Amino acid sequence: MLEIRNLYATVEGREILNGINLIIRPGETHAIMGPNGSGKSTLANVIAGRDGYVVTDGEIRFDGKNLLEMDPETRACEGLFLAFQYPVEIPGVANLYFLKAAVNAVRKYRGETSVDAMDFWDLVHERMELVKMDESMLKRSVNEGFSGGEKKRNEVFQMAVLQPRFAVMDETDSGLDIDALKVVADGVNALRSPERGFLVITHYQRLLDYIVPDHVHVLVNGRIARSGGKELAVELEREGYALYNEEPGRARRAV
Amino acid sequence: MTAIAPLLSDPYHQSFAAFMAERREPEFISRLRQAAFARFETLGWPTRRQEAWRFTDLSDLQALTLQRPSTALIDAAALPSLEIPTHRLVFVNGRLAPGLSQVRELPERAMIAGFSQALPDHSALIEPVLDSLPGLQSHPFAALNTAFWEDGALIYLPRNAVIEEPIHLVFYATGGDMAVYPRLFLMLEQEAQATVVVECRGQGSYCNAPLAELQLSHGATLHYHQVQEESPQAFHLSGIRVRQSRASQTQLHLFSSGGQLARTDLEVLLDGEQAECLVNGLTLGQENQTGDYHLRIEHAQPHGTSEQVFKSVLEGKSRSVFDGMIHVRKHAQKTDARQTNRNLLLSRHAQAHANPRLEILADDVKCGHGSSTGFLDPDAEFYLRARGIPLAQARALLVHAFAKDSLTRIALTPLRERLDRVLATRLALDSLEGN
Numbered sequence: 001m002l003e004i005r006n007l008y009a010t011v012e013g014r015e016i017l018n019g020i021n022l023i024i025r026p027g028e029t030h031a032i033m034g035p036n037g038s039g040k041s042t043l044a045n046v047i048a049g050r051d052g053y054v055v056t057d058g059e060i061r062f063d064g065k066n067l068l069e070m071d072p073e074t075r076a077c078e079g080l081f082l083a084f085q086y087p088v089e090i091p092g093v094a095n096l097y098f099l100k101a102a103v104n105a106v107r108k109y110r111g112e113t114s115v116d117a118m119d120f121w122d123l124v125h126e127r128m129e130l131v132k133m134d135e136s137m138l139k140r141s142v143n144e145g146f147s148g149g150e151k152k153r154n155e156v157f158q159m160a161v162l163q164p165r166f167a168v169m170d171e172t173d174s175g176l177d178i179d180a181l182k183v184v185a186d187g188v189n190a191l192r193s194p195e196r197g198f199l200v201i202t203h204y205q206r207l208l209d210y211i212v213p214d215h216v217h218v219l220v221n222g223r224i225a226r227s228g229g230k231e232l233a234v235e236l237e238r239e240g241y242a243l244y245n246e247e248p249g250r251a252r253r254a255v
Numbered sequence: 256m257t258a259i260a261p262l263l264s265d266p267y268h269q270s271f272a273a274f275m276a277e278r279r280e281p282e283f284i285s286r287l288r289q290a291a292f293a294r295f296e297t298l299g300w301p302t303r304r305q306e307a308w309r310f311t312d313l314s315d316l317q318a319l320t321l322q323r324p325s326t327a328l329i330d331a332a333a334l335p336s337l338e339i340p341t342h343r344l345v346f347v348n349g350r351l352a353p354g355l356s357q358v359r360e361l362p363e364r365a366m367i368a369g370f371s372q373a374l375p376d377h378s379a380l381i382e383p384v385l386d387s388l389p390g391l392q393s394h395p396f397a398a399l400n401t402a403f404w405e406d407g408a409l410i411y412l413p414r415n416a417v418i419e420e421p422i423h424l425v426f427y428a429t430g431g432d433m434a435v436y437p438r439l440f441l442m443l444e445q446e447a448q449a450t451v452v453v454e455c456r457g458q459g460s461y462c463n464a465p466l467a468e469l470q471l472s473h474g475a476t477l478h479y480h481q482v483q484e485e486s487p488q489a490f491h492l493s494g495i496r497v498r499q500s501r502a503s504q505t506q507l508h509l510f511s512s513g514g515q516l517a518r519t520d521l522e523v524l525l526d527g528e529q530a531e532c533l534v535n536g537l538t539l540g541q542e543n544q545t546g547d548y549h550l551r552i553e554h555a556q557p558h559g560t561s562e563q564v565f566k567s568v569l570e571g572k573s574r575s576v577f578d579g580m581i582h583v584r585k586h587a588q589k590t591d592a593r594q595t596n597r598n599l600l601l602s603r604h605a606q607a608h609a610n611p612r613l614e615i616l617a618d619d620v621k622c623g624h625g626s627s628t629g630f631l632d633p634d635a636e637f638y639l640r641a642r643g644i645p646l647a648q649a650r651a652l653l654v655h656a657f658a659k660d661s662l663t664r665i666a667l668t669p670l671r672e673r674l675d676r677v678l679a680t681r682l683a684l685d686s687l688e689g690n
């Protein structure tokens with residue numbers, strides 16, 4: 001469902017992604033691990049369509065459609081979701097209002113009418129229980145004053161309400177205590193289905209005990225240096241990235 | 256009709272002489288007019304070389320040949336409504352329109368009336384207090400108002416009188432090249448309470464220069480709202496003078512979205528201990544509009560509290576000016592005075608000028624001010640879009656988030672909701688319900 005071919009991208013003129021190839025089929029969950037600064041979030045942001053990330057070569061197709069031609073809201077309406085590594089605080093916009101606006105935007109895009117107030121409320125309640133989020137969070141401004149863990153939980157909550165077909169989760173486990181980690185993993189697992197795909201970016205193999213991936217990729221210097229099964233995560237946890245890192249001056253556009 | 260050509264004081268002189276010749280009114284009012292006109296002549300037409308007028312470009316106004324307003328009839332449908340029972344006085348071109356006005360039952364001795372109507376019977380009440388408040392002494396338009404006002408609203412509440420229904424004053428102007436000088440005098444005796452909404456609207460290219468005098472005795476409470484939605488060609492130059500006695504409370508909500516140039520000069524004198532004053536301003540600017548506020552809060556007595564919160568949302572080439580002074584006299588210990596000015600620029604060509612000023616002569620006070628001007632947060636914008644919300648709606652949501660706490664402070668629900676709709680319409684949002 002998501003096909004990334006030969007993707008090169010720069011940020012502020014710096015080459016960050018150097019030829020990424022990745023194919024994720026419906027129902028699959030892929031994990032990306034890799035050292036700090038290797039380009040994991042850059043890849044996530046390029047997929048989501050954030051300004052400032054310039055694709056210089058390659059393509060991304062989402063269900064066969066050219067993703068890079070779509071603006072961020074269209075990508076979201078097509079069923080793409082990014083759980084942010086650093087969720088943004090938006091003072092003055094209530095969480096619930098924001099979610100409803102998002103749900104209705106997607107419905108409008110699909111040619112559906114606005115969501116029925118009662119149906120929406122039921123959905124929100126059910127999903128809130130799934131991620132064990134407190135109801136008081138709904139009235140608060142989006143992420144404002146949320147703890148690190150609460151912000152991550154809110155990302156999963158939004159995902160659970162929006163029910164995207166493909167989700168990129170950028171370090172959603174970072175900063176979570178063990179219980180919260182399980183909650184987040186349960187949230188993701190509840191959504192897993194033969195039609196949905198996930199790309200999970202993480203530094204910790206622990207998360208992958210809960211969200212068991214089909215494939216694990218190691219991203220180093222903007223390229224996928226190695227791919228494997230879930231056992232690769234265990235190996236990385238043990239060995240670190242030393243193996244992958246000592247290639248200074250390596251030709252960035254090596255074929 | 257007599258032309259009032261600005262700059263040349265001679266035609267002004269003739270115009271004033273002609274105006275005075277027509278007036279039939281008590282001597283004390285004539286004297287006030289003479290004194291005010293003399294003050295105007297001394298002050299002269301403001302120029303941008305004067306600090307207080309540096310950002311107020313009056314050249315387009317000067318280009319108009321301002322006439323005395325003629326009488327006009329307007330359609331009741333053109334008038335703003337609060338959709339709840341109110342005491343309503345409508346002034347068209349500065350004169351009371353009795354057919355459009357209605358005052359409901361009032362507590363004993365309370366009065367809400369047109370000035371001209373009330374004057375014959377109540378000059379004993381009016382004489383000692385009219386134009387007696389300090390402040391705006393060097394404001395040429397306040398002087399012009401006192402020289403040329405024809406009618407206005409008189410609001411008097413005796414001790415302990417509480418009026419639940421809002422007092423709705425509409426200053427409507429219609430016509431071209433004319434200057435209108437409506438007047439408001441309000442006096443709340445001890446523990447009296449009132450809510451006042453002053454709406455400034457009109458059609459055509461006129462200059463509306465209302466002057467309000469608000470006087471509060473001990474423990475009185477006033478919620479005052481000025482809603483400026485003048486015609487796009489209009490000039491709005493309003494003055495508000497306030498004097499508060501001990502433990503009185505005012506909330507002054509100033510909303511501005513109309514006019515080509517809108518300026519309000521406000522002076523509040525906290526003249527008794529524990530007086531409290533909130534000034535809450537929201538300016539929406541677009542195209543070439545200028546929204547201009549000049550405030551002076553004078554803490555004259557101890558334990559006073561004042562808060563100024565001013566926001567502007569500026570599109571196109573619009574500009575806002577916030578010039579806010581907190582003056583704490585030596586004797587006014589334990590003053591708590593705060594001021595914030597936040598401006599949101601929606602275009603690269605919009606401009607916000609902030610000039611916060613503190614003059615603190617007492618040593619045991621809490622005073623603070625802050626000012627910020629910026630564009631929409633691109634990260635927040637992306638976050639909303641990444642959830643499927645289209646760009647225009649995402650921006651509108653963020654603007655509303657910025658502006659809404661100004662509206663939230665307005666306790667008068669129908670007005671708050673109406674202004675929220677004005678904002679939503681400006682932002683082309685369907686509905687903001689629930690946020």
Ligand SMILES: Nc1ncnc2c1ncn2[C@@H]1O[C@H](COP(=O)(O)OP(=O)(O)OP(=O)(O)O)[C@@H](O)[C@H]1O
Nearest residue numbers: 011012016034035036037038039040041042043052
């Ligand atoms: N907006 C930006 N402006 C400047 N540099 C950026 C920007 N975004 C990313 N970079 C740079 O691109 C490189 C890759 O960053 P990226 O955030 O993709 O790394 P990451 O793999 O997600 O790291 P981490 O594990 O720390 O989250 C870094 O050197 C980073 O400084």
Ligand SMILES: [Mg+2]
Nearest residue numbers: 040041042085
């Ligand atoms: Mg990252």
